Amino acid sequence: MNLHQSILEYRKGRYGWWALLLILAAIVLFASHSDFQPPNGGTWQGYVLGSIGLALIVWLTALGIVKRRYGKSNVQAWTSAHVYLGASLLIVVSLHSALQIGLNVHSLAYVLMCVVIFSGFIGLYFYRRYPHLMARNRRNQSQRQLFSELNDLNQKGRALAKRCHPNLASAVDTAIDRTAIGGGFLDQLLGRDGSTVVLIEEDKKGGVQRKPVSNRDQQAIIDYVAKCIPRARKQGEAENIQSLLEVVCRRQTLSRQLRQDIKFDARLKVWLWVHVPFTIALLAALAIHILSVFYYW
Template sequence: MRVDRLANRRKVLSLDNMSNSFLTYRQSMCLKLGGFVAVLSIVVYIVYYFYLPASMPPGGGTMLGLLYGAVATAAIMVLMAYSVRKRSYRSRLGTLQGWLSAHCYIGLLTLLWVPLHSGFRFSTNVHTLAYVLLVLVALSGLLGAYLFAVKPRQFVQYGAEIVYPGDVVDRDNIDSQMNRTMQQIETLSQGKPQVFQQLCKRELAEGQPGRWHGWQLLLQRRLLRETVPIDTLQQFLSEIPVDHQADFTQFLVLAKRKRDLQYQLATQMRLKNWMQVWLYIHLPVSVIMLATVILHIALVLHY
């Protein structure tokens, strides 16, 4: 029991380290630096436009407005470069955790730099569309940070491979346990009375996820199909011959283990699919946002 508690504690600590390190990387260096840059950007904006003689009102055409626009554009390039860096496994250009931490906080800073660039002037045009898409990317990014930083600690009991495939535990561990348990049930049913074999056959068939079941789990409250409760199966013990009752008790234990594994697997499928949904939103919108920003710059340079 003590060994199990220590193992679970190590698993939680490992997940905490992985999920929180990118938010608190190097004692929250990116958070502190980002906060300082945000305050500095606001102070410079106020001093430049309200305390220094300026020939133009706040806007993208002023020297400071152009500077904020250039900084925001450079920041967006850095944000997009993270997709390349995370696939460059041999790169020595900083750690991946450091890149992810900078990715999060630079993304939030762009939400400030763009309004400072435009002088908080927006209208119904492609320029505003670029900012709206940027906001959508940032909001989906916050959702992703929540999934990676908060959810792993809530679902440790369902397997660490749900969020960090192959890093903490063998991702095939549950499948192998499921197959081994079902084989034991099938072996146990051989040469048994008909009612015993029927219950084993029904148990092997029930609760199995069907096609597209993983995606249906996103909207369904029930994770698995309806199965006969274990308490109901125990009532069949009286119908089993005495010399097979010990095996039937073992069958009940295996059935309980199989259902626990099925619930664990279904939970993993639900969480993995939610993360895939997040990727399907965050990545395409990011690409569209980048294309819109390029169009915005091209139009400004043309006119």
């Protein structure tokens, strides 16, 4: 059973039904307010709903610890419950507060909770989508294996290029040295390719011109190597360049795979940079909310 594809369907959506029952119970409890006591967090119904919300928040934050201690089936159960009960928390706490929003710590806790819940929805989408894309992109290889193969190709490419014209060898060296995989945060997140290459061309007077150009997706070096095949003069040089062309084409495929893999991994992690810090902030605001309520009670 695949965690990323089955958490919503786990045990035929058992925790979805639990969440629905919890929401219905919260609505019934909220509707029990009398005409003499308008709904708010200070009624006994409000305290009950608030206590339920607190228990849910504390329990939901435990998932990060629990999933590292138990087996896969337990992780699936906890994650499924986390998603459904986390969604129901939005209704429970909204009824607890009766949507009385103001410029105070109580409303801050509510807003932080909303950010955490909706970032959780985004995380659910990411974890249902990207692991599948990563597995398909890697083609049964790990990221380490892909990098290892790329390094082997770099060595093979340099060795083949040395048997060819010096201009071609120099271009291949710069293409390898200036291949950009990963890079800064935005480069990883967007899968941008900042690779460059220095191409060497001879002018009509026999001089040499070095032209640094973009080597996005390794296309510039592939085109350059391909153009060198009919220009080969020495015996066996055309065969070496043909072999070199196969190497640079394979490097292109690997570079694409690695860039995609890094992009997917970055997108899986980036939502945690919102979800986790806001969860910690929520717990802090919640503690202040509870202490202030009991202080003025």
